[in-house]
Amino acid sequence: MHFQDKYGDIAQLLFVKLDDALLKAMVRFWDPTCRFFTFNEVDMVPTIKEYSIFFHYDFRDPLRIYRKQNVNFWGPLANLMGVLVDMVKARLKDKHGPCISWSDIRDAMGKANGDRHLALFAFAVYGLIVFPKALGYMSVELVDFLF
Numbered sequence: 001m002h003f004q005d006k007y008g009d010i011a012q013l014l015f016v017k018l019d020d021a022l023l024k025a026m027v028r029f030w031d032p033t034c035r036f037f038t039f040n041e042v043d044m045v046p047t048i049k050e051y052s053i054f055f056h057y058d059f060r061d062p063l064r065i066y067r068k069q070n071v072n073f074w075g076p077l078a079n080l081m082g083v084l085v086d087m088v089k090a091r092l093k094d095k096h097g098p099c100i101s102w103s104d105i106r107d108a109m110g111k112a113n114g115d116r117h118l119a120l121f122a123f124a125v126y127g128l129i130v131f132p133k134a135l136g137y138m139s140v141e142l143v144d145f146l147f
Contacts, residue, residue, distance in 0.1 A: 002118065032133075033096050073098065073140040080119055080143060081108040095134035102128060102136045122146060 029037045037044045077100065078085040092098050102124065109120045123146060127138025 073143050076143045077140050080116070080123065081105070082112060082116060083108065092140065093137060095137050097133065098140045099133045099137035100140055102138065105138065119146075 026037070029039055031038050031043075034043070035045075037046070074085045074088050078088045081088065081104070088100070091100055091104050093101065105120055105124050105127070109117055109124070112120055123138065123142060126146060127133075127142050128136075133139040
């Protein structure tokens with residue numbers, strides 16, 4: 001409940017029944033670089049309402065919109081991980097944007113406790129499952145979204 005209160009009801013996505021044909025089509029036509037679907041020469045970005053229909057899931061707070069800004073992610077990520085900013089900068093990789101590896105987050109979780117451990121867990125869940133950037137890597141932009 002504490003996790004749900006702070007970070008939303010992402011666990012409910014475990015109960016979403018997937019349509020195999022829809023999922024295959026979404027994967028086939030998704031452009032990870034531009035973050036939209038491309039069908040022939042037409043680009044498409046689904047709305048929250050359309051995602052609700054695709055996944056047969058009612059998003060409870062459709063008005064909560066995230067707008068990406070040019071933000072310095074090093075400080076908040078260093079604070080979240082409990083390390084120095086220079087250490088975060090050294091660990092970042094470029095996978096169509098700045099990313100940090102799951103192993104770095106896992107190591108930070110092993111040293112954290114309490115709210116920091118919970119925050120790192122939320123970062124990992126959202127980063128690896130909901131907003132993956134590359135296999136085993138999470139977008140550092142997620143720090144601004146969650147925290």
